[in-house]
Amino acid sequence: MEAQTGTEMGATQPDTGSGTTRAYNFNGPPPLKPNQGILVNYILRFVAFLLTFISAVVLGAAKETVILSNSTIQNGIIKSTQFAAYVYFVIANVVVLIYSLASLMISIANRGVLGRFTVPLSIGDLMMVILLYSCNGAAAAVSILSDNGQPNTGWNSICRVLTKFCGSIKASIVLSMFAGVVYFLFVVSALVGNRKQLQIR
Incomplete structure (x- = not known):
């Protein structure tokens, strides 16, 4: 033969x-062995928790003292909480970090063999992708306007003066975007796994 x-x-x-x-x-x-896949799952969920935690804390605490003739300044201090998009960003990242911690605990408790939790976690991962990309887009839009200004609508550039404040905002958005990529990988991995199962059947 x-x-x-x-x-x-x-x-x-x-x-x-x-x-x-x-x-x-x-x-x-x-392909990764089962034990290796479980370990990667643990690591990525912990990384997502860490990224969203840091981004929420950094942006939530972002503020800078300066004297400007701007309506957003109160007592010479500008804070991230004065912008609705940044408040939404912080709340969204807090939701994601709570979910990341909960999903990590569920995965550890079941030793990676999720069984009945597989579908709910896949749906949850997809929702986290949507939430992160939504809040990142909103925060990035305000950050771009703060950096470049919009003379036609009377929005002046403030990042020329508030360098520390704007730097903290940009760093938070980048960290949160990485967390969004992590959850996007979870969604893609779940889709590939389901496709393989259907082919086997």
Whole structure:
């Protein structure tokens, strides 16, 4: 019988020099083992918790004292809580960090074998993606206006003076965006897993 070539499991080819056969795998690197996949899940959920925690704290505490003739300044202090988009950003990131901690605890308690929790967590991960991208978009829009201004509507650039405040805002948005990428990976991973299960059936 001739050796199979180009199959999913690879191909075998005789070695004329030693009389042995060598196996070649054309499918790229092997998939993660179950234990490795569980560990990656733990790490990513903890990273998402850490990123959203830091971004919420940094943006929530962002403020700077300055004297400007601007209606958003109260007693010479500008705070992130004076902007509705930033308040929404903080609340959204707090929701995500609570979910990240809860989902991590559920995963650890079930040792990665989620069973009946698989679908609810997948739906929750998708909701976190939507929430993070929504709040990041809102905060980024205000940050861009604060940085560049909008002369036609009377919105003056404030980041030329409030460098510390604007720097904290930008750093928080970047961290939160990374958290959004983490949850996007969870959603993609769940879709790929479901597709493989359907193919097996």
